Amino acid sequence: MSIDDDVISAEQHRRRADQPSTPAPGTSDRIHSLRLRSVRLPLPTPISDAKVLTGRQRPMTEVAMLFAEVTTTDGITGLGFSYSKRAGGPAQFAHAREVAPVLIGEDPNDIARLWTKLVWAGASVGRSGASTQAIAAIDNALYDVKAKRAGLSLAKLLGAHRESVRCYNTSGGFLHTPIEGVLENASASLARGIGGIKLKVGQPDPAIDLARVAAVREHVGAGVPLMVDANQQWDRATALRVGRTLEEFDLVWIEEPLDAYDVTGHARLAAALDTPVASGEMLTSVREHVELITAGAVDTIQPDAPRIGGITQFMKLLVLADEAGLALAPHFAMELHVHLAATYPSEPWVEHFEWLEPLFEERIEIVEGRMVVPNRPGIGLTLSDKVPGWTVGDVTIDE
The missing domain is CATH 3.20.20.120 (Enolase-like C-terminal domain)
Incomplete structure (x- = not known):
């Protein structure tokens, strides 16, 4: 048995990605839209660790955040995020924007299959680094949807x-x-x-x-x-x-x-x-x-x-x-x-x-x-009213 999608054969991946999503009995929900936001969070003080003192990096002044909001036809919205420090934020946003359309109309409950589908949508850039960090924001949002549907914390x-x-x-x-x-x-x-x-x-x-x-x-x-x-x-x-x-x-x-x-x-x-x-x-x-x-x-x-x-x-x-x-x-x-x-x-x-x-x-x-551990449904997070002021990219993908 494989221990990681990284080591599953290419043919297995293709079969998984191409399989149509069949709803579970009594489940007809579908992904209606995805909103992606690139946010630059400023830090109050420039941050230095050993990489700065050895000359390999500059002090860190902000954290680049990628937020994904997945909304389903049942009206459930899940929030997920990824991040990058010093570099990579624009790359994550661009990649997420490019691959996210393949999820429209899919069953949001099929999270593992959808992870594989997103990986194959951007297969030429690999299965690690900025590409899968971009997918992470969406993956986390799908879990938020699933937990909220169940009325449970993540x-x-x-x-x-x-x-x-x-x-x-x-x-x-x-x-x-x-x-x-x-x-x-x-x-x-x-x-x-x-x-x-x-x-x-x-x-x-x-x-x-x-x-x-x-x-x-x-x-x-x-x-x-x-x-x-x-x-x-x-x-x-x-x-x-x-x-x-x-x-x-x-x-x-x-x-x-x-x-x-x-x-x-x-x-x-x-x-x-x-x-x-x-x-x-x-x-x-x-x-x-x-x-x-x-x-x-x-x-x-x-x-x-x-x-x-x-x-x-x-x-x-x-x-x-x-x-x-x-x-x-x-x-x-x-x-x-x-x-x-x-x-x-x-x-x-x-x-x-x-x-x-x-x-x-x-x-x-x-x-x-x-x-x-928070007991609110899902991850239990709501974006603050400060986020729009730090947003540098915002796109909604829907039907």
Whole structure:
């Protein structure tokens, strides 16, 4: 049996895509229209991680969002989104606009088949990267439709294991923030009820990283979960040397110590360190994550549903991660990942970023170190009245 659509034969894909949609008994609903919006969300402060300090990227000033709204003939509208940082937003919008017309008139319940149909509509640009990130927004919207039809939250529709998930804050620990500010942010996060703190590392001088980690550990105390994230900026020798020095701080994990595609290096590092190794956020397909899993390259896997093609692909990956006995900590997009993490059999982590909050009317409740899974139907999000002012592209595709 295949573990991913990536490895299904071309002929199987064509047969699936060409099969007519037959409604289930008593179901006559069809996709009537899709609205796609390209939105540029400005960030209050330019953001720098190790990739900026090593000269590989410029500070981040905005997040490019792709919103998909799928409306059915029964009058149900589902909202989904994808995103990109620094580059890729226009490409996602253009690709979604090009392939979305193939869904008009289709049964919105057939989400897996429709994912395959969208992939084949744009097959020449592949099954990862911007193409499947564009599909992710539509895929997520279809799940929102299905959950709303059932009157269930997304987590309940998929099968939840818990009503809340552990959470940790990342946005307060970036490298552009002086250590005094990082300590203040950590205190504020813990006071808000967030359960852990993640600190960015990976600077050209590891001594600075170690001093910052020591300061944060002393400030928050031994009992607070603490993670670090090098954003792929260490070579193998540096990762091993710094990783061994970091053992004394009792970290939950060391994240992206090496290039995201250095599977062999991650496997060797994971075997050499007591501290768990985490990675996966930069990967854009299930197949790439399978390479990490097969090689034993991570202890904690960090998939991003918008990046790997949406909920359809994410749920495939969760089965593989669970079978491998991995911990789960989805990357970014807490508004979506709080639902998906709640379906994982073992206790996961969800990353707290407040960056996307201005886009939505709703807020996630945080209590005693945990995010409460929203019980509103679907993903449970409504776009705020600020979104039109940040919209740079808007198209509706209908019958």
